[in-house]
Amino acid sequence: MKFTDRYDAKYTIWAQESKVHPLPRMVTFPPFKSRKFSSYKAFNAWKRGLLIRIAEQGGIKWTK
């Protein structure tokens, strides 16, 4: 089996390259007001809700 046939080969290659890949920009993110949380549990629950809202609106549009 070749090295590149391993499922985790991509991680090894990325770790060796250490190249920063450009981040696409989101152009249709649903607006929200600032929020403050006392715990990660509450924060993660809010974030899950936000992701559901994004899914319900049909996802997000991207640009380079």
Place this chain on the structure above:
Amino acid sequence: MDKVIDRFNKNGIRYLLIGGQAVRLEGMPRFSMDWDLYIPPRDEVNIKKINSLLKDELDAPLLPLGKKGENFVQTYQTSQGILQFHLGGPGLPDFDVAESRSVTHRTETGTAVKCLCGKDLLASKRKSDRPEDQADILFLEKKIRGGRA
């Protein structure tokens, strides 16, 4: 977000990039919809400076950590993207310790960003241990094993 980071750097703001964007700057080609910044939780001078620098971006002031853990995570939608301030977090060392071990990476456009070091980033990812952290953990383990973080 480069503009915000650049202003922080020029004004001596104490921050460390953590989370998915920090993993991305280590070299993992991944997406993250937000920028997570770890800041000293009760450094009121630092927090006041951040509020002043971002007065046109924040719809409510950033606050220090409360006695009962209030304001542990504060999230904002800004013109530069989603900005999340963490005043602590699972697996994160005290800010002063994390800051002393921090590393500087550059974004794809060349902006210098102070980041949690690879080992601390891996520890925080392991502690969070969410399904979405598993790829980051595998990548960081390989990077650290190869002596590149």
